[in-house]
Amino acid sequence: MPDQNMLLLTIVTESVLEDTLIDEIMALGARGYTITDARGRGTHGLRSGRWSVSSNIKIEVVGDAALVQRIVERLQAQYERDYGLLMFTCPVELQN
């Protein structure tokens, strides 16, 4: 089994940001990302997922610590104040 230590950054945020955040993430050097549709609740209240205005997405990016830090800092600076946003990381081992 290969041993490439990386981080998985999970971002949960509003669907309306999808295109914008993808551009940011790729511009910051990510080699890829994975998106799933989500709904939920947080400090910005209920996001029912029933219509686009109230839907979330979950963006997952696997990358090294430096990339993850760049993304986190950019999103904190630019989007955290105005948008529902949750970010957390977890170490993963790449298997291919």
Add this chain to the structure above:
Amino acid sequence: MPDQNMLLLTIVTESVLEDTLIDEIMALGARGYTITDARGRGTHGLRSGRWSVSSNIKIEVVGDAALVQRIVERLQAQYERDYGLLMFTCPVELQN
């Protein structure tokens, strides 16, 4: 990068429990949750996701160890016997 050590609790269960479990989780003190639609297979057989009776959801809750333990214990006591249910945790670092 902030250093807030938390746990990510992932719950995979039957869609029919969505409203009930959300109430439980919030009542136990969670500050939020994220839900995605899922399908799968486990000890309760195939859940094809093709109609609501046979669909799963994945509920993710980020919280401290005490909250996660409360949720796990409640779900084990109340739902494990009768419903398809998988729960696992993994330490994560909150980034915002």
Add this chain to the structure above:
Amino acid sequence: MPDQNMLLLTIVTESVLEDTLIDEIMALGARGYTITDARGRGTHGLRSGRWSVSSNIKIEVVGDAALVQRIVERLQAQYERDYGLLMFTCPVELQN
């Protein structure tokens, strides 16, 4: 809280492989799996999720290290060359 150390294997790949990979994974001894629909970008380019030809799935399998290794090796040998495929693992604690 029980203490069953396991691995969570996450596989992101093309939707067209769903049935095939499920058969492989179960044949290799998994006791279950969870699937969610996804979209994304990687070395094989954009997968918009807009039509089935261009959709991804995320398959998650919780299992011990031996099972995960069997699955990873099988998928590397059989599908990595020709299909969009990302695999990574992360230790998790089973809670039920």
Add this chain to the structure above:
Amino acid sequence: MSFEPVVLFFVLGVLAGLLRSDLKIPAAIYEALSIFILLAIGLKGGVELAKYPVASLIGQGLIIVAIGALIPLIAFPILHRLGRLARADAASIAAHYGSVSVVTFSVGLTLLGHEKIDYEGYMIVFLVLLEMPALVIGVLLARWGVGGVRWGKMLHEVFFGKSIYLLVGGLVIGFVAGPEGIKPLDKLFFDLFKGVLALFLLEMGLVASTRIAALREYGAFLAGFAVVMPLISATLGTVAGWLLGLSVGGTFLLATLFASASYIAAPAAMRIAVPEANPALSIGASLGMTFPFNIFLGIPIYLWMARTIHGG
């Protein structure tokens, strides 16, 4: 024997499943089709109801509901005593067979259209009335002596579950709006009904194909029950319809309603109210066996029964 092309879509779905075709109807479309069918049936019932003096139907309705309530009470001992199924499983299955299937009823309706047989339009109201009581009885049977019915939750699930909610909601809107007011909606809800039913049957076939295996696992007893029980219920319905003075079409529809087993409302309600019951058993029997039996063999038989009892 009478044959309705729309059931061929069910066969197409079953074959797709058995042959492992990659044909899949997305879950969102399944939801949309079922919402459409429930609303359309409700609206149709409401429009029909507006044509009758409602008061005059109350008596008939009560009698039919009372007879319908016998079905789960007959089914339960068969399943529990004879079939040695656990109390919860027997009660849940009994609830499925006591409740009704909107799609089976719809196939019955299209057959009447096809054969140009009249029927009492208010039969749809009985469909709505018959959907609920069996669910409550099922819960009571499961909890008998065991205690601990979460009544609030259960009744909420029964009455505000989407299936009954849409039927009743459609009924009320159709009744309030009347034939004239509903007219601009006809093009969607009534003209397209049969086509949507065809698509829904395709999806039902896909789902049923995954249930047939499950059924096999639980042996011959349940499979036998899934064929015999509808015949018993249909007989009850035929006699009841005849005694109540319904027409051939009405009698046939009542028999079909009684014979049909729920697989939209009941599974959802039972999963919440009797969670220890294994849903594979009840859905396997109702969708994997009774539903196809009804649309292919049962419905023609029930029409023959209705004609025979009316001496036709």
Add this chain to the structure above:
Amino acid sequence: MSFEPVVLFFVLGVLAGLLRSDLKIPAAIYEALSIFILLAIGLKGGVELAKYPVASLIGQGLIIVAIGALIPLIAFPILHRLGRLARADAASIAAHYGSVSVVTFSVGLTLLGHEKIDYEGYMIVFLVLLEMPALVIGVLLARWGVGGVRWGKMLHEVFFGKSIYLLVGGLVIGFVAGPEGIKPLDKLFFDLFKGVLALFLLEMGLVASTRIAALREYGAFLAGFAVVMPLISATLGTVAGWLLGLSVGGTFLLATLFASASYIAAPAAMRIAVPEANPALSIGASLGMTFPFNIFLGIPIYLWMARTIHGG
């Protein structure tokens, strides 16, 4: 007073939400219904436009857009000064009320059909014209003295947001194809329109039911605004329509357009262009309060106003 059965579907949705029914319309279906409605309205407008000399409408169109632009300018000081709402919130809400609601307009259309009242077909073109300017004004109000309008992003969102893009796209296709060319599409886009509107209203009700609570949180002022503002705008529209020589139907539609508040185009555009505004406020007011007010009370009132000013 005039009553249109289609609004009952909104009630059905609100009740389902309040009663915690498990009825859910999948997000994909919501998207599909809204795409259908936007395209259908656009196509209808384009077909109508093809019947008129376009040049002759430019003048009237400019006047109507100019008057329409007053609405956010009236609403903003009310919200910011009187209601003490933050600048961004006041600006965003003003944009919602300056823009228009396609569904409210559609309910107005069905009422005219129901009452058999004629109207200028090109009114739909004004719907398209009125949707945009208020959004731009809203952003300007939010940024006034604060600076930092990301014009590119904002204008892109306004013009290429799905809502306006589909309306304009439908308009152009309808105009190019003309009544004859569009004919084979009638069966989908025009015949089914009202049924689809009913389903969309059901979903709107479900969504609105979750917004009513949010509105309560923000107090009586916003709730009052959500009822008074449409009446002000409708008065403006009624007078404008009458001065411009529109028919009773046309005057009514203009009043309805002015009175309606956006909840498809505006929320998406404002979320991008004025992200610091709290969307719960604007959507709570426009969808939780103004929309139901309009379809139940407003629309009959505006019809009465139009008839009265025309001395009918």
Add this chain to the structure above:
Amino acid sequence: MSFEPVVLFFVLGVLAGLLRSDLKIPAAIYEALSIFILLAIGLKGGVELAKYPVASLIGQGLIIVAIGALIPLIAFPILHRLGRLARADAASIAAHYGSVSVVTFSVGLTLLGHEKIDYEGYMIVFLVLLEMPALVIGVLLARWGVGGVRWGKMLHEVFFGKSIYLLVGGLVIGFVAGPEGIKPLDKLFFDLFKGVLALFLLEMGLVASTRIAALREYGAFLAGFAVVMPLISATLGTVAGWLLGLSVGGTFLLATLFASASYIAAPAAMRIAVPEANPALSIGASLGMTFPFNIFLGIPIYLWMARTIHGG
């Protein structure tokens, strides 16, 4: 030159993509629209087939399939030798061009309706027949001398892939039910067909807009192939149709079928059977280039060709 308004929806979709509008058609709706189109075409074919003595069509069918099988055999050396594409890529693209596009065919059908030109109803049967053989030939070409065809998997994918399964299934149901039996389904499957086609073209445009860039990457050769190949195939089809004694409409449809390239059945089948082929190449060419070429320029040209060869 003949023009069909429905193709404007494709333009609307492409522009939405290029202008980065947020218009998105949910994947579930795309699936539903394609299921509808495939089933509707199949049913229509089946109903038509029921009008003809099937035996008399077998000969003509075999000849057409044999001629159709030439297309991938012509395309492969062009791509592999001339274009220096890898064997797998050349074979996969050849399979796409040998197979057919249901949507292109449908646009051809609507043009005939628009121009009031008759055609042999059983042409739809040839659509079904032509969809499969090229896929098998493509796999053979890819594996020639290389070995290792997983026949079971491949043939399963070809025959039970949703596309061909629904076409054949619809055909059988339409044939068994006949024009009378299918009547109550007409309102959904036939009356709405063109409107649904418009929505599908909108989605195709959205998807194609993301493919045009991919195509550019692979250079002028592939783009040229994507325009020249349909012209070659259409010529083959025109001559074949004329020699077989088809009418102008039938000849035109055969040319359109031959000229069209698959992007529903072929991509799915090739991804499983020839996974080392790059799908961006085949889909970029067939959907990004050939499909728009066909519906805007090709189809009018093929109609002109059919008329010319019939001396009209």
